Amino acid sequence: MNYKALNFKDKLALFDEQWTPKVIAEMNDYQFKIVKIKGDFVWHDHEDTDETFIVLEGKLRIDFRDGQVELSDGEMFVVLKGVEHKPYAEEEVKMLLIEPRGVNNTGDKGGKLTAENDVWI
Amino acid sequence: MNYKALNFKDKLALFDEQWTPKVIAEMNDYQFKIVKIKGDFVWHDHEDTDETFIVLEGKLRIDFRDGQVELSDGEMFVVLKGVEHKPYAEEEVKMLLIEPRGVNNTGDKGGKLTAENDVWI
Numbered sequence A, B: 001m002n003y004k005a006l007n008f009k010d011k012l013a014l015f016d017e018q019w020t021p022k023v024i025a026e027m028n029d030y031q032f033k034i035v036k037i038k039g040d041f042v043w044h045d046h047e048d049t050d051e052t053f054i055v056l057e058g059k060l061r062i063d064f065r066d067g068q069v070e071l072s073d074g075e076m077f078v079v080l081k082g083v084e085h086k087p088y089a090e091e092e093v094k095m096l097l098i099e100p101r102g103v104n105n106t107g108d109k110g111g112k113l114t115a116e117n118d119v120w121i
Helices: A008-012 B008-012
Strands: A022-027 A030-040 A051-057 A060-064 A067-071 A075-079 A085-100 B022-027 B030-040 B051-057 B060-064 B067-071 B075-079 B085-100
Touching (some): A008 A051, A022 B075, B008 B030
Antiparallel strands (some): A022 A030, A030 A085, B051 B075, B051 B085
16 A cells, blocks of 8 residues: 655645644654744743754744754754743744654743644644 | 754765764654665664654655555655564655664664664764
């Protein structure tokens, strides 16, 4: 039989809303999530886990208390556990997040940007 | 300070050899490895872990005992633990592997394509 690969562009075309990570795959107890963001997120950290950002389209800036990193498509960055960070995108950026199942997008913070967890697309 | 993103193209430009995964980042106890392959790999499985393939450039086919999957750039596939598989590429393909630290490329098989583990670039 022919198995089907997961195509990032096809999956991204299925929704428009921002700040709502959608799970597209799992590897052991880790999840791959695609998300679109524009504007400023909230400062937060994940005290128990690192978190990986891979930019698929657009430009992402991640602010840290002591600096920042800028990512374009074809670039990745791992934010280490416990490190406060705030993603920001001037224009919409489409990206892939990789982190353990159960991680909330706002980490230790709540607020209106907290997304429902474990939503598949 | 400005942190630096990992750029897949830049990292891929640093080596020519095929079948030798190079670690570019870690997330908790998982590793991100880039690799170039062309031709036929060996049938193998990883009995303890799933393994993620993300194609960066080119086309990859992964054969299974009961079928196959084809991946182009911008596509991913998770091979579940214990599932025998054999990557194949007619022309060189450049890809990103994600799997726990310590996983051997040939899994339960040895042979001349077994690469040194935990080589960073």
